[in-house]
Amino acid sequence: DTGVSQNPRHKITKRGQNVTFRCDPISEHNRLYWYRQTLGQGPEFLTYFQNEAQLEKSRLLSDRFSAERPKGSFSTLEIQRTEQGDSAMYLCASSARTGFEQYFGPGTRLTVT
């Protein structure tokens, strides 16, 4: 296992379209996190899963955002009816246990035109 992977690396979409991103965590990690990062800022927490259960969602996660981790392995983050303000880097991270080191994927850069 070479680490956390994310696909696609880049996505350009028109406003109003739906997009879906995928994250494959480190295989033995049961915790998976999604973050959003805009230029010049640190990662902002969106949501996290322990196995297949989504345990917390940030207030940043509007109704247009949904995340799943159906079998406790990979996860998807979907944004419906994208807006220009959704343009950001979407980062996925995984960890082996609560409050411990998180390992990040390379991110998906979303540009909404």
Add this chain to the structure above:
Amino acid sequence: TQLLEQSPQFLSIQEGENLTVYCNSSSVFSSLQWYRQEPGEGPVLLVTVVTGGEVKKLKRLTFQFGDARKDSSLHITAAQPGDTGLYLCAGAGGRDDKIIFGKGTRLHILP
């Protein structure tokens, strides 16, 4: 609400100089991580500190966790252009040991 404040926000220095960046909070953390992030990539974990007063060294980088586990510093000796990047600290604490990130220090080393 737990907050991590990093300072300075930006730092530009000449190759060969030493520097220190800081990560401060009014909250106690059970552990604290430092990451380095390059443009267009995800953060890469550098170190985790868990014990108050702990000092860890990674080549020219020295990390210290405050005695009260509320703050941390990263010292770089003889900075090199390859050290350029965004340095993020992240602390775990509170209910569920949730991890929060600072906004980062953007470091630029001039050759």
